[in-house]
Amino acid sequence: MVRNITLGSRTFEIANIILLGLLLIGCLYPLWYTFCVSISDKSAANAGLVTLYPIGFSLSPYKEIMGDPLFFNAFWISIQRTFLGTSVSLLITVLMAFPLSKPNREFKMRNTFMWILVFCMLFNGGLIPWYLTVQNYHLIDSIWALVLAGGVPVFDVILIMNFFRNLPKELNEAAVVDGAGPWSVLFRVYIPCSIPVLAAVTLFLGVYHWNEFFNGLVLMNTSAKYPLQTYIQQLVVNIPVGTNLTPEQYKKLSELSNRTLNSAKVFIAMVPMLIVYPFLQTYFVSGIMLGAVKE
C-alpha cells in the first residue's frame, strides 16, 4: 500500500498509536486495579489509597475465600450449570437446525416451524408469566431451572442452520445415495463439516451460562443454590431496596463493605474467563462473521 509520508501523516500516526494505547490501558486498568485492591493491605484499600499498584501486601482475602464453603459451592454450581447448559443446548440446537436447513419442498412444515421459532425469539411473555411458569413446573431451586429456563437459543439455531445450508448439496446427496438416513447424514457428514460454527456456538452458550446471574437470583430460593455470578452479585449489591435511602446512609453502607475481600472474589470469578479467553477470541470473531452469512 502506498502512503504519502509527510509530516502531518507522521504526527497522525504517532498520535494514533498513543490514543489506541490509552484505550488499551483503559480496558486493562480496571481489572488491574481490582487485582491491586484484592492483594493490598485492608486498611489502605478501605481508605482508598490504592491507585496504580498494591499498597502493602496481604493474601488474607484469598485465604478467607479458600475457607468459605459457600464460594466454592457457588463455583461448583456454575461449572455444573455451564457444562449441562452448554451440552444440552448444543445437542438440541443442532437437532433443530438440521431439518430447518432443508428446503421447503423436502420438509413441508419447515417454514411453519421457522416462523414459530422466530416469533418466540422476538416476542416473549415477560418476566412474571415466565417466572410463574417455571414455578408451576416445580423447578425452583433445581439446577435444571438454570439449564433450561433461559429458553431455546433461537439465534444459535439460525446460525447453525445457515451454516448447514451453505454446505455443498453434493455432500448430502452422496451420503443418501450410499444409503444413509437423515440421522447418519447429520452426525457423520454435517456435524464433522461444521466444526467452526459448532465451536462458536458452544462458546456462545458457555459464556452465556457462566455469566448469567438473573435466573440464579429469581429461580433459586436458597443462597446455597446460587451460581457464582449470583453469589458475587449478592455480596456486592447489599443496598436495601425501597427504603428512603439518604446519601449519608449510602456512604455508610459503602464503608461497611469489605473491599479487599470483594475484589478478591471478583478477581477469582474472572480467572476461568481469562484462561479460556484466547479460544473465545478466535471462535467468537469467526462466529460473529458466520452470523452475517446469508442464505
Added chain:
Amino acid sequence: MKKRGHEKHYYLMLLPGMVWLVMFSIVPMFGILMAFQNYNPGAGLLKSEWVGLDNFKYMFQLNDSRTVIVNTFIIAVGKIVFNLLVPLIFAILLNELRSMRYKKLVQTVVYLPHFLSWVIMSTIVIGIFGYYGVVNTVIGMFGYDPKLFMADAGIFRQLVIGTDVWKEFGFNAIIYLAALTGINPNLYEAAAIDGANRWQLIRQVTLPALTTTVVLLGVLSLGNVLNAGFDQVYNLYNPLVYSTGDILDTWVYRLGLQNLQFSLATAAGLFKSAVSFVLIFISYRLAYHYADYTVF
C-alpha cells in the same frame, strides 16, 4: 431421489427443541392474560377477575411509569448511538495502524471486557467510582472533596451509557473491521497516486466502504429502543438514582417479584414486549428493503 420417508425423522429431530420452546416460551405467553386481569395467585389464570385495560390505564397514570419510560428511552438510545459511533471511529483508527503486532495486541485487549459479566463489571465500576474508589483518590490529589458518584442522579445515565460503551466498543468494532478487510487495496493506491492525503483516504475510501454496515446496524438496533440493559442497570443502581436510572425492566422486576403486583408488572412487561416486537418487525423489513439483508 426418495426423500418422503425422511420427513418423520425431521419431526423427531425437532421434537426436543419444540418441547423446550413450548414449555419455556409459548406456555408463558398465555400468562399475558394476567395483564387484563386482577390476578389472584390462589384463583389462578382461569378464575381471576377480568378487568380489561384497567391495569394499563392505572400504569400510565403512575408517575413512575413516565419516569421509567423516559429513562429507558434515553439510556437505550444513548447506547445505540454511541455503540455505533465509537466502534466505528475505533475501527478506522485501528485500520490506520501499520504495526500488525500492535494492532493484534490492541484487539486482544479491547475485546476482553465483552466476555466479563455485568455482575463482575459493575463491581469493578463501583470499586472505581465508589466513595473510596480511585476516581475520588485522584480528584483528592487535586484538592477536591470526594463525591458519591454512584448516588448522583445527575450523572447516572451518562455513567451507564459510558460504561456500556467501554465494555462493548472493542467487540462491536469486529463487524466494521471485517468490512474494512474487504476494501480493495488498489483503491487506496489509486487515490494515493492521485495525491490524496491521509485524511482524504479515510474520508473518500474507508468511510464509504463502511456506510452500508453502519446503516444496517443502525436499522437493526431499532428494536432496542426500550432495551436499556437490565443486567447493567440492576447491578449499578440504587434508590438514590431511581429518578434518572430506573428502567422498564428493573421496574417490572421490583413491581412483580418484590411487591408481588403480578398484573401490573405483566402489563408493563407486555407494553415493552409489544412495542419492541413492532419495532423489530419494522427494522427487519427496512433492512430487507434497503440492504437486502435477511436474518433467517
